[in-house]
Amino acid sequence: MTTRPLFEKVLVANRGEIAIRIMKTLRKMGIKSIAVYSEADTNSKHVRYADEAYYIGSSPATESYLSIKNIIGAIRDSGAAAVHPGYGFLAENANFANILKREGITLIGPSAQVIKKMGDKIEAKKIAVDSGVTTVPGYMGVIDKPEKAIEIAENIGFPVMLKAAAGGGGRGMRVVRNAEEMEKAYESATLEAKNNFSDGRVFIEKLIVAPRHIEIQLLADQYGNSVCVGERECSIQRYHQKVIEEAPSSFIDEETRQKMYAEVVALSKRVGYYSAGTVEFMVDKDKNFYFLEMNTRLQVEHCVTEEITGIDLVKEQIKIAQGEKLGMEQSDLSINGHAIEVRIYAENPKENFLPDIGT
Known part of the structure; x- marks a missing residue:
């Protein structure tokens, strides 16, 4: 016997593939899906797939999918009880999460503070150290300033990595x-960070040579229960x-996997995390692993985890947002098979491999 969902309608504040992916699960759960769309997406598949659809602005993302005001308007008009942000756009926007809470709308994700x-x-990183x-x-x-960066790098030991404090997606x-490279690297990293994240702050880490990029998928409910749903390699x-x-x-x-799991759970409990999340690590050739960051949203590559588990x-995100306890323990999980996802990068070899539209 299935219980009636608390959410009768969920608005998906996104577009394209991820919007449809979320709507498919909503349909299976008996929850009506609400699409939002810009002028450019009037005839897009996610608009046709949804139970209802609301126009939120002209084609530029800043006037539609990134417009909190317009999306809040669509939520009010539709009567949606909750919002799933997908990934990108407003998925990790604490201000959006705070406004939803003020409006009495549930965000299918973690708290604004987290x-x-x-x-x-x-x-x-400070929280990770404390955990x-x-x-x-x-x-x-x-x-x-670059002079301070040189001083710090010399204390840590070259080579180092400059990173944007608010960064993601490899930007910043x-x-x-060596010291001679620092001024140019500092200026370009801070400029790129400022242009992409409106935040030019950078910090320095020791460069891990030839690392593996391993991320752990986490599920945690609002009652302190959590499980790690395997790892993904993105090296x-x-x-x-x-x-x-x-x-x-x-x-x-x-x-190594169990050691990583233990640290992920410790971090999630320390910060009061709930929903699906991903903790990313760098792993060296000797299997020493180091915390990189935590993504407080669904990852693009979440589907490879779903395939093997x-x-x-x-569905788990939605259930957690509805206040349900996790219906599984770590010992219940098993890995079956192997899954791979590949992203296609369109680049023009005649133009020194500049990004291309791919047609």
């Missing part, structure tokens, strides 16, 4: 191998952006 804390890489999580050696303060990152990258994502990792052994992560 989004804010873990979205700032400097603050997140007993292993972190990359580095300087967790803000660096305001620069490898610096094959281009310009610090993931190209191939696979699960499970062929590199991680069971002993049989767990619908979107």
Whole structure:
């Protein structure tokens, strides 16, 4: 016997593939899906797939999918009880989460406080240290000039990595191998960070040579229960952006996996995390692992985890947001098979591999 869902309608504050992915689960759960769309997406598939659809503005994302005012208007007009942000756009926007709470609308995701804390890489690293999580050696303060960056890097030891404090997607990152490279790297990293995140702050970490990029999928409810739903390996990258994502990792052994699980659970409990989330690590050739960041949303590559575990992560997010306890324990989970997701990068070889539209 299935219980009637608390959410009769859920608005999906996104577009394209991820919007449809969320709507499919909503349909299976008997929940009506509400789409939002810009002028450019009037005839898009996610609009046709949804039970209802609301126009939220002209084609630029800043006037539609990033417009909190317009999306709140659609929520009011539709009568949606909850919002799933998907990934990108407003998915990790603490201000959006706060406004939803003020409006009495449930965000299918973690609290605004957690989004804010873990979205700032400097603050997140401090929390990780306080949680007993292993972190990359580095300087967790803000660096305001290249001369200070050189001084810090010399203390840590070159090579180092400059990283944007509010960064993501490989932006605002620069490898610096010696003091002579620092000024140019600092200026370009801070400029890129400012242009992409409206926040030019950067910090420094020791560069882990030839690392593996391993991330742990977390599910946690609002009652302190949590499970780790396997790992994904995203080591094959281009310009610090993931190209191939696979699960499970062929590199991680069971002993290392359990150690990583323990640190992920400790971090989630420390920060009061609930919903689906991902904790990313760098892992060296000797299987020493170091905390990178926590993504407080569904990942693009979540589907490879679903393929090998049989767990619908979107469904679990919705159930957690409705106030349900996790219906599983760590010992209930098993990994079956292997899954790979590949992203296609369209680049023009005649133009020194500049990004291309791919047609």
